[in-house]
Amino acid sequence: MPAAEVELVGGTANRGLVVRVGDTVRRPLRASGTATHALLQHLESVGFKGAPAFLGVDSRGREVLSYLPGETVTPPYPSWSMTDEALDSVAVLLREYHQAVADFRPVGLEWAEPVPSSYVTGLISHNDPNLDNVVFRDGVAVALIDFDLAGPGSALWDVATAVRLWAPLRPEADVHDVRRGRSLGRLRRFADTYGLTEADRARLVDAAADNHVWCMDYVRRGAETGHPWFHQRWTTGEAELTDRTNTWFRTHHEALHQALL
DSSP states (O other), X not given: OOOOEEEOOOOSTTTTTOEEETTEEEEEOOTTHHHHHHHHHHHHHTTOOSSOOEEEEOTTSEEEEEOOOSBOOOSSOOGGGGSHHHHHHHHHHHHHHHHHHTTOOOOSOXXXXXOOGGGOSSEEEOSOOOGGGEEEETTEEEEEOOOTTOEEEOHHHHHHHHHHHHTTOSOGGGOOSTTTTOHHHHHXXXXXXXXXXXXXXXXXXXXXXXHHHHHHHHHHHHHHXXXXXXXXXXXXXXXXXXXXXXXXXXXXHHHHHHHTX
């Protein structure tokens, strides 16, 4: 009897299409699959344990990855995932990923979604360290998953992405958990724990604002081209939240900078 397929929850782009089969994960192949597979193979070759291993392609044309046991953070967010200790562990994991990928120099590979050129330094960044793309064990972040948006970027861009989502950086009225009122402190804590350079620290607020525009444009384009889950997300409040958050970044620009001093 073939092993049963168990749907894995989380995410938007591949919702309902990612399954666990025994100790493996099966996911749809993307045009950028060759690039992401090369990235995962590099990470495995340097001994980085915080990413799935690429195992091949199954008979149905799905990529096969190793299954990483643990928990991801999906609503309703468990209390342990909102702690400063969990936040610290995400920053440490992200730094370890950047150290592992630092000498990966791909040539001639097609990546999924280019980031703004001012944030490209030659590093292959994850570009989507969302809450449901981090695996935890015992309250500690141990692995990144879903490398579909990985590509040429920078440590700054990844930190901006992560802190925007994990702090989170958005209007207080749109934070519906225990992080409300703590965004600025968590912003500074993430930058401190990661060990962000002074030069990148000075650009972090602008990078987070630019990342929000980049990410929401990706969602909007997905909705406009008929992706069902992106369309549902965009038309049930995401468009309005995007506008509110863009305004919030402009009106809180100085306060955000001051939090990092």
